[in-house]
Amino acid sequence: MQLSEALAKHGCKITFVHTEFSQKRANKASGGLDKLKELGINVVTLPDGLEAEDDRSENMKVIESIKTNMPPLLPKLIHDINALDVDNNITCILVTMNMGWAWQVAQTFGIKGALLWTSSASSLAACYCIPSLIHHGIIDSEGVPTKKQEIQLSPNMPMMNPADLPWTGLGKAFFPLIAKEMETLESGEWWLCNSTCDLEDGALAMCPKFLPIGPLMESESNKSSFWEEDSTCLYWLDQQPPQSVVYVSFGSLAIVEPNQFKELARGLDVLNRPFLWVVRPTNDNKVNNAYPDEFHGRKGKIVNWVPQRKILNHPAIACFISHCGWNSTIEAVCNGIPFLCWPFFTDQFVNRSYICDVWKVGLNLDKDENGLILKGEIRKKVDQLLANEDIKARSLKLKELTINNSAKGGQSSKNLENFINWAKQ
Incomplete structure (x- = not known):
């Protein structure tokens, strides 16, 4: 389109x-x-x-x-x-x-x-x-x-x-x-x-x-969106400090398994930073996963779907926890947003290689021996990424070139x- x-x-x-x-x-x-x-x-x-x-x-x-x-x-x-x-x-x-x-x-x-x-x-x-x-x-x-x-x-x-x-x-x-x-x-x-x-x-x-x-x-x-976009998140972002919000979205196809979903929720909870988390509905408009009992999410906003390009262009966004799908990758690059990479399938793994190893505008989230990305890993990498001024500078340079x-x-x-x-x- x-x-x-x-x-x-x-x-x-x-x-x-x-x-x-x-x-x-x-x-x-x-x-x-x-x-x-x-x-x-x-x-x-x-x-x-x-x-x-x-x-x-x-x-x-x-x-x-x-x-x-x-x-x-x-x-x-x-x-x-x-x-x-x-x-x-x-x-x-x-x-x-x-x-x-x-x-x-x-x-x-x-x-x-x-x-x-x-x-x-x-x-x-x-x-x-x-x-x-x-x-x-x-x-x-x-x-x-x-x-x-x-x-x-x-x-x-x-x-x-x-x-x-x-x-x-x-x-x-x-x-x-x-x-x-x-x-x-x-x-x-x-x-x-x-x-x-x-x-x-x-x-x-x-x-x-x-x-x-x-x-x-x-x-x-x-007109290419299959879900109604929740624009209230833009007003919520307006209330957040510049470069403070961790944005989380895994695109239109990837499915997060229940145990990993709970660990992600816990990871966002312990960040002590504001977060915007897209939890996409299924085709029958139901959400597959349940939040863990200890999840409060007080600092964050959870929505079904967002106008992503407007989100990534918002001055409150600090980084993007992404599946590394190509549309999301291009949109983040064009807005100078650093990545935390969480690929699932298809081209997302090679896109991660470009983000982390070639362009050097992001970090990879590593899985444990059971194949889970743990809450401690999420917190550690968010802190590392947001403290890395070189990654921020390269992100802005790549934005300009692109x-x-x-x-x-x-x-x-x-x-x-x-x-x-x-x-x-």
């Missing part, structure tokens, strides 16, 4: 395709489509093929249903859109991961296709390297690491454990899906990345298709304009 808004500002005519289910959720959370229409973005829907009562948190089930049910419906949608404005027919279809089938439909119409990669460019580089990783025996044909070792995908990328590759931890069914998707997308000319060369120069140099156009941060709407890329005349801005000129032809 952020890319759609950026393209619309450059005069592109945008049609954004949602699933019917997702659009209903987004409408409920954000209150309609009027703002998008004002920006020149038309939203249309296609059914995902599932029943209303089906659990859409089962990602593989949703992906397979979409791949089965949507391809026959897209040609009619393209015909209908083109019929509405014969002088402005569709010239390019942008797809995300798992939507390569739409690219194939576009090719039958002679329409150009491009990929928007919404995770880090380093995770795209890892997926791009799948044939090479198999060839060199680093992973087997099912994506499983063959042995314990450290690898480097390119000379200017951090060392990584093959067990931290983006598909590990997702289940065996996802690896062949990713490998097939990369083959499908190979014919596209551009793979757009919400990143910059200042952040991931080694990864972006691996393939001439990789085009950094980030950071995508200028969205004027919250934002300058999307300013007029910046490299990402130029790349986006070049892409638009190609897409319009």
Whole structure:
């Protein structure tokens, strides 16, 4: 949606395709489509093929249903859109991961296709390297690491454990899906990345298709949010001293296990600092975990969902306890916020490597022998991070470098304009 808004500002005519289910959720959370229409973005829907009562948190089930049910419906949608404005027919279809089938439909119409990669460019580089990783025996044909070792995908990328590759931890069914998707997308000319060369120069140099156009941060709407945002936290932040609040959020997918949830609650309680903690509801709007009996939370505020970019831009925020998802990482970097890293899966481990080892704008939260991050570890690392003036200075410098890329005349801005000129032809 952020890319759609950026393209619309450059005069592109945008049609954004949602699933019917997702659009209903987004409408409920954000209150309609009027703002998008004002920006020149038309939203249309296609059914995902599932029943209303089906659990859409089962990602593989949703992906397979979409791949089965949507391809026959897209040609009619393209015909209908083109019929509405014969002088402005569709010239390019942008797809995300798992939507390569739409690219194939576009090719039958002679329409150009491009990929928007919404995770880090380093995770795209890892997926791009799948044939090479198999060839060199680093992973087997099912994506499983063959042995314990450290690898480097390119000379200017951090060392990584093959067990931290983006598909590990997702289940065996996802690896062949990713490998097939990369083959499908190979014919596209551009793979757009919400990143910059200042952040991931080694990864972006691996393939001439990789085009950094980030950071995508200028969205004027919250139409990509699936939960209603609690804006009361902004008024609460206004009452807190500058750089005093510890912000905690693990994004839209990660689930904290009950024992770890209790330990996190205890850790926030003993900080003796104000905290803002996002405890996301489940799809049925219930909270999975119970707070420990001794948890008071007097110094903090707990909410279901927040306008995160506004939170991270608030002067009261001191640091971000984060899952290191790429959107959250970009948003924090663009606001000069230091990190405490708590990755769960996919690209979050390699993002942590960049945060802690390459950019050096955060610290890692270490687990104990039972796999728990204990309250003492949380308190110790918060104190270390907030006392480290070098990390604060590097965070502000990285903010400046990153934002300058999307300013007029910046490299990402130029790349986006070049892409638009190609897409319009």
